Amino acid sequence: MGNTELADTLTDWYAGAARDLPWRRPAVTPWAVLVSEVMLQQTPVARVLPVYAAWLERWPTPADLAADAPGEAVRLWGRLGYPRRALRLHAAAVAVAQRPGGELPRTVLGLLALPGVGDYTARAVAAFAYRQRVPVVDTNVRRVVARAVEGRADAPVTRRDLALVEQLLPVEAEAAATASIALMELGALVCTARAPRCPTCPLRATCAWAAAGKPELDSPVRRPQAWAGTDRQVRGRLLQVLRESAAPVAAERLASVWDEPIQRARALDGLVGDGLVDPLPDGHYGLPGSKVRQSAPARARSRQSEALPLARSTGGASGMSTGLASPRKVNFAASPSPSTSTTTMLPGSSVP
Numbered sequence: 147m148g149n150t151e152l153a154d155t156l157t158d159w160y161a162g163a164a165r166d167l168p169w170r171r172p173a174v175t176p177w178a179v180l181v182s183e184v185m186l187q188q189t190p191v192a193r194v195l196p197v198y199a200a201w202l203e204r205w206p207t208p209a210d211l212a213a214d215a216p217g218e219a220v221r222l223w224g225r226l227g228y229p230r231r232a233l234r235l236h237a238a239a240v241a242v243a244q245r246p247g248g249e250l251p252r253t254v255l256g257l258l259a260l261p262g263v264g265d266y267t268a269r270a271v272a273a274f275a276y277r278q279r280v281p282v283v284d285t286n287v288r289r290v291v292a293r294a295v296e297g298r299a300d301a302p303v304t305r306r307d308l309a310l311v312e313q314l315l316p317v318e319a320e321a322a323a324t325a326s327i328a329l330m331e332l333g334a335l336v337c338t339a340r341a342p343r344c345p346t347c348p349l350r351a352t353c354a355w356a357a358a359g360k361p362e363l364d365s366p367v368r369r370p371q372a373w374a375g376t377d378r379q380v381r382g383r384l385l386q387v388l389r390e391s392a393a394p395v396a397a398e399r400l401a402s403v404w405d406e407p408i409q410r411a412r413a414l415d416g417l418v419g420d421g422l423v424d425p426l427p428d429g430h431y432g433l434p435g436s437k438v439r440q441s442a443p444a445r446a447r448s449r450q451s452e453a454l455p456l457a458r459s460t461g462g463a464s465g466m467s468t469g470l471a472s473p474r475k476v477n478f479a480a481s482p483s484p485s486t487s488t489t490t491m492l493p494g495s496s497v498p
């Protein structure tokens with residue numbers, strides 16, 4: 147199958163098989179495409195759909211999000227996972243809002259200049275929002291190309307794939323953009339990682355991997371990351387408390403979500419270090435900047451003043467220190483008794 151033939155076959159199949167997803171509809175804005183692409187990284191479509199809808203209803207333009215506190219982005223992000231993505235979208239929105247016209251850049255290079263926008267996302271927005279002839283390679287695309295073209299079970303995504311995928315795209319930009327999304331859709335719906343549905347695949351007659359008898363992967367299979375008991379699980383629980391609270395939260399409230407104090411402290415340290423949680427001067431914690439927002443100098447002074455007591459209070463029963471490396475670090479293991487309660491907030495929340 148020639149290059150154009152593969153793209154034509156996929157495009158014909160896509161016309162009848164594509165899912166009706168809101169970020170693919172004709173009137174969708176580049177901002178909405180950016181939001182969808184960031185949310186879809188490592189998160190299934192079904193979980194993204196309700197958050198995407200709520201996000202764009204509340205923040206239909208980058209300027210709308212930029213005018214709100216980053217903590218509100220973290221709050222609405224809910225349980226999508228990897229919540230730093232919410233902060234990255236907020237940072238990008240602030241940068242876009244400062245551009246003339248408040249519009250996203252149209253080129254890959256311009257998009258890459260936005261904070262938090264990486265190579266894949268920039269390419270996806272250029273191709274799917276601006277309909278440019280730009281190769282976009284995610285794990286689905288890589289797998290389809292590995293199987294249909296190279297005769298391999300799968301392959302890791304590398305920068306060399308961009309040239310390979312570009313060769314498969316039609317010359318005309320609009321057709322290339324459609325072929326790009328069709329490749330991705332085939333990987334999501336038909337040529338899946340675990341159970342490719344070859345009998346229904348539009349490429350079955352020419353697929354190199356099927357023709358070769360489907361040889362097994364020539365590299366070790368990466369096992370999915372464990373979740374239960376990890377710091378990621380603890381971080382998720384801590385953030386959930388803050389998202390569900392309109393006001394900053396005391397340390398005791400956070401302590402109730404995880405029994406193991408050192409792991410809990412480490413997880414909270416990580417959230418604070420990532421800017422997802424603000425430690426407040428009164429010892430509470432909140433989402434970044436949600437309600438009463440102090441001026442930057444005042445916040446800096448607050449953090450400086452809180453750093454000393456935190457550092458001095460390190461060394462719980464285990465004698466393990468968790469608060470010395472950074473003034474934003476939090477000592478959870480040595481959290482005070484209820485009578486001297488400490489509160490925790492999502493970034494930007496108010497002091498109660």
Ligand code: SF4
Pocket residue numbers: 290293294336337338342343344347348349350351353354355356
């Ligand atoms: S024939 Fe099977 S392995 Fe080949 S591209 Fe289609 S689904 Fe994937």
